[in-house]
Amino acid sequence: MATEISIPDSAAKAARARGELVESTSEAEHEYGSEKMDLSMGPSHPSTHGVLRLQLQIDGEIVTKCDPVVGYLHRGDEKIAENMTYNQFVPYTDRLDYLAPLANNMAYAIAVEKLAHLEVPPRCQAIRVITAEMARISSHMMGLGAFGLDVGAWTVLVLSLNQREFLYKLFEELTGARFTTSYTRIGGVTRDIPDGWLGNVEKFCDQFLPALEELLSLLTRNKIFHDRTVGVGVISKADALAYGLTGPNLRGSGVPLDLRKDKPYSGYEQYEFDVPVGTKGDSYDRYLVRGEEMRQSVRIIRQVIKTMPAGDWFAKDAVKIFAPRKEKVLTSMEELINNFMITTEGPQMPPGEVYFEAENPKGILGFYVVSKGGGVPWRLKIRSPSFCNLSIVPKICTGILISDVVAILGSFDFVMGECDR
Amino acid sequence: MTAPVAAKTALKEKFPQVTDRLSADHDAVNVPVGEVVAVLKYLRDEFAFDLLMDLTAIDWAEGASPRFTVVYHLFSSVNLGYIRVATDCASNDEPTAPSVVELWPAANWHERECYDLLGVKFTAHPDLRRILMWDGYPYHPLRKDFPLAGIEVPLPDAEISAETGVAAIAVPMMGGPFVASPGEMNLTEAEPRAKDESWSDRDARPDQTALKQLKS
Secondary structure, X not given: OOOOOOOOOOHHHHHHHOOOOOOOOOOHHHHHHOOEEEEEEOOOXXXXXXXXXXXXXXXXXXXXXXXXXXXXXXXXXXXXXXXXXXXXXXXXXXXXXXXXXXXXXXXXXXXXXXXXXOOOOHHHHHHHHHHHHHHHHHHHHHHHHXXXXXXXXXXXXXXXXXXXXXXXXXXXHHHOOOXXXXXXXXXXXXXXXXXXXXXXXXXXXXXXXXXXXXHHXXXXXXXXXXXXXXXXXXXXXXXXXXXXXXXXXXXXXXXXXOHHHHOOOOOHHHOOOOOOOOOOOOHHHHHHHHHHHHHHXXXXXXXHHHOOOOOOOEOXXXXXXXXXXXXXXXXXXXXXXXXXXXXXXXXXXXXXXXXXXXXXXXXXXXXXXXXXXXXXXXXXXXXXXXXHHXXXXXXXXXOOEHHHHHHXXXXXXXXXXXXXX | OOHHHHHHHHHHHHOOOOEEOOOOOOEEEEOOHHHXXXXXXXXXXXXXXXXXXXXEEEEOOOOOOOOEEEEEEEEOOOOOOEEEEEXXXXXXXXXXXXXXXXXXXXXXXXXXXXXXXXXXXXEOOOOOOOOOOOOOOOOOOOOOOOOOOOOOOEOOOHHHHHHHOOOOEOOOOOOOOOOOOOOOOXXXXXXXXXXXXXXXXXXOOHHHHHHHHHHO
């Protein structure tokens, strides 16, 4: 619904009013006399963070129409999900929001566990919380770095990538992969946390907070950053709700909705943290919300480390769902059969439908799973936050300067892998 | 009593045709397709379901009747509860449902996606174009009768094709991870990046025959 607006006092119109611009009725009018220009921003544009394309119509420097074109990264994840077992789909969730794969893994696993009426033990929940919060820091770090880059602050990106490197090292120690982790399984996680890992996370937190303050101090009181973001891309509370915005973009507009607090899952209710909200709903507020969220994530991580429960890291009663450990497969006939059945036919699920949403770094990620029984979902719908957040772009990117479009996109912090699925 | 339960009871009193829907988690109702806009408006205005979280459709396979079901997930940021509203599309061949863009602008992109991937037409939608696939794409890929391997179609850019005078054919899907049948073309012909099997240790590679003769 990209509506077109007209600018009252553009240079060409002023010239025409003064009689300086000669109107032509020939075909040349289309070439030279037209005031508006079409500009395709993207799909390969540094500020569109992937392959978003904005079909802009501009009058001078002012955007008169904005039509986002998405789908360049569409891989048909939902179709693929209908053709493979529940366990096989876990790696595909890495590729949704590829800046926070651990959080996606967890959201998907909990959705399917709800379908199977499966309770995971407290240790597994705590491990998932700690990884999800680390993923949040990693994602927000990239978001802020890219935002800074978009509005001309290069240093921020370098500092944030530094911190992400530390995080990747920790992810690698835990999961064996830096980027596409595929860490959770339905009914547990792939492996327990290694010895000394929690100490390393603690060390990371200790050095991260001062580094974060340094990073934020480059932007928070920066005059250029203020000029580019304060009052730019204001989204009202009502609009944010009506367009289904979630995550920092919704909270930046002053709605204190955070599912970790409001619909706690995976044991989030045990931890103490605050939900930051903005007051004006402009790009600057969205930036502030993300900065504060990272501090709160560190708070959560420290509490989890302090209260990390002992015990199992996978659901013991999930024998027909959670694949047995390798040494058991090689020594016990029963476990070998289980492993074979889980691998070939998938974990058997009861018929029914569930909808689960988790508070991901980018917003609320939802999985709607429809099962007819068996090891393969009948329909799996992914409600991706970036897709919903981007749907407000035609509304707020009309009537502003082109340079502000860049600032707004930066403040939205979207990922096209998740938007296009 | 939580808000969604109250909403469900009140809803069934006000709209007698609304029935319970089996659900493993949230409250869920089945609504006749004609009443869905009124029901959703009632839920939004009276029970503060202010967020349309998700809108999608399910294809219950070819030959099933009703074949398409449109599902709405609402969330209330005030009462913190979900409700699932489902409605069966009347026609199995030309499924339609009323658009709810008037109620939530968020429905705009969701409905476009639903139309794009499943072919459910939303009446009174202001701008029902494809969103993930390109304009002019002939199929609805999430339907159950659409094969996983895909169907080859000409490239979207008819303009480029007209300019160059060459029919634009999409990159062959041979060799992809989901191709079930090998098709009629051989692999070398269809997939230029695949290993060239026209030569082996017995038959010399065509461009090196001349070289061999020279050496001997």
